[in-house]
Amino acid sequence: MHLRKRTLAILMVLALLAGGVSAYGLISYKMGGLPIAGFSAGSGLSGQNSANFAKLEQAYQLIHSQYYQNVNDQKLVDGAIAGMVQALGDPYSTYMDKQTADQFQMSLSSSFEGIGATVQSINGRITVESPVKGSPAEKAGLQAGDQIRKVNGQVLDGKPVNEAVLLIRGKKGTTAELEITRPGTNDPIHVTVIRDEIPLETVYAENLGDGIGKIQITSFSENTAKRFAEELQKLEAQGMKGLIIDVRGNPGGYLQAVTEIGNLLIPNQGVILQMEDRTGKKEIFKSKMGSAKYPIVCVTDGGSASASEILAAALKEAGGYPLVGEKTFGKGTVQTSQTFADGSDLKYTIAKWLTPKGNWIHMKGIEPDYPVALPDYFKLTALNPDTPLKRDMNGTGVKNVQQMLIGLGLVPGREDGYFSQQTEDAVKTFQRINGLSVTGVVEGQTAVKLNEQIRAKMKTNDTQIEKAISVLHSMIK
Known part of the structure; x- marks a missing residue:
């Protein structure tokens, strides 16, 4: 097969959306002096390489001619390429057959259908990188680090991430019954998610008052830099004195998007990032911005990865701006993409990126x-x-109820997952306060109301944003 070569810089946490394959991390970008390793049609092979390819061809011919059943030649070739990529032991290098690659291209549109979560395979388990803001996955409570073990009864452990994505995604209105394992918990958690259309808006701006503006970036996609510039201009026109950049749960994205945003935030032509290839050759990306206009605070968490880590590191090391929240994910490599003539696609790591001060944060985080x-x-x-929880029951669902009640200021008496008399009394109190039938059972409208009030509480009691505001006020003064 002949390769259609593309020069692409990709920064992603193998962000394969569980509603289609993610567009995160793919944009045309000239790599300057960085060589792109790749196959070349008609290139000669010699020495050990020639012997290795002869061995590969021999294996192909043996299976093709002597295997006890007829085999699909395309499947053999796809499997050979996928096997080579898997042998790299790199979760950020992947081979997509034509079907999966087509879905990848579909996800470049303004919306797609699915549950709305970026995932990758870690140690053979399909792991959530981040739910998309406002998506069914976020509303159902999926979090970064959750391991999706089953979907509608089908086991995902050990499956290639592309295959797992095909099982998780689906049409709007269909149901995905997920069994997940969450770090720090022993029992599996069962989550019902109704698939929906997922809009790919990535920039959310808000005037918090008192001169404080906030811009949340959920990923660095094709239009992110443009949308960021528009929202930043609006906040500046409103007299903004300090800015909060929120990249929590941001799995990464386009290199060009993050460098363009860096041009608007990193003062004094500071370094945004460095990229280093296999030979040690570096390419340095610098900001085009002059002096700083106002102080900035960046908020991060364990779901902040790749391109969002580039921005966080640049703000911290080149801008001298503080970070608030939790340590970032730790993904410091760059991928490129080669598309075959049949529409299949190979992504593989070509470089590592370094912070302005030359630090490699891979597997470490910031x-x-x-x-x-x-x-x-x-x-x-x-x-x-639809799942009643009541007296003397035990499990993760009951524990969720207890922690919700505590968060809402009620006293269930315990939070170990056993539905005690005091837990029932707290449920009855909640039902009376909200005008619900006082049964002591959590189901129907009681469950819906608990979900709603906890979501509302999360919006008004974000301790990380509160700290960022406090730090920003001190910087403004």
Whole structure:
């Protein structure tokens, strides 16, 4: 097969959306002096390489001619390429057959259908990198680090991430019954997600008052830099004195998007990032911005990865701006893409990126200047209204109820997952306060109302944003 070569810089946490394959991390970008390793049609092979390819061809011919059943030649070739990529032991290098690659291209549109979560394979388990803001996955309580073990009864452990994505995605209105494992919990958690159309808006701006502006970037996609510039201009026109950049749960994205945003934030022509290829040759990306206009605070968490880490590191090291929240994910490599003539696609790592000061944060992450955790109820999954929870029951669902009640100021007496008399009394109190039938059972409208009030509480009690505001006020003064 002949390769259609593309010169692409990709920064992603193998962000394969569980509603289609993510467009995160793909944009045309000239790599300057960085060589792109790749196959070349008609290139000669010699020595050991020639012997290795002869061995590969021999294996192909043996299976093709002597295997006891007829085999699909295309499947053999796809499997050989996928096997080579898997042998790299690199979760950020992947081979997509034509079907999966087509879905990847579909996800470049303004919306797609699915549950709305970026995932990758870690140690053979499909792991959530981040739910998309406002998506069914976010509303159901999925979090970065959750391992999706089953979907509608089908086991995902050990499956290639592309295959797992095909099982998780689906049409709007269909149901995905997920069994997940969450770090720090022993029992599996069952989550029901109704698939929906997922708009790919990535920039959310807000005037918090008192001269403070906030811009949340959920990923660095094709239009992110343009949308960021528009929203930043609006906040500046309103007299903004300080800015909060929120990249929590941002799995990464286009290199060009993050460098363009860096041009608007990193003062004094500071370094945004460095890229280093296999030979040690570096390419340095610098900001075009002059002096700083106002102080900035960046908020991060364990779901902030790749391109979002580039921005966080640039703000911290080149801008001298503080980070608030939690340590970032730690993904410091760059991928490129080669598309075959049949539409299949090969992505592989070609370089590592370094912070302005030359640090490689891969597998380490970036520590915040002000470590701040979120309240426990931010980590809860949504309750299923169709699954009753009542006296003497035990499990993760009951534990969620107890932690929700605590978050709402009620006293369930315990939070270990056993539905005690005091837990029932707290549920009855909640039902009376909200004009619901006082049954002591969590189901139907009681579950819906608990979900709604916890989501509202999360919006008004974000301890990380509160700390960022406090730090920013001190910087403005």
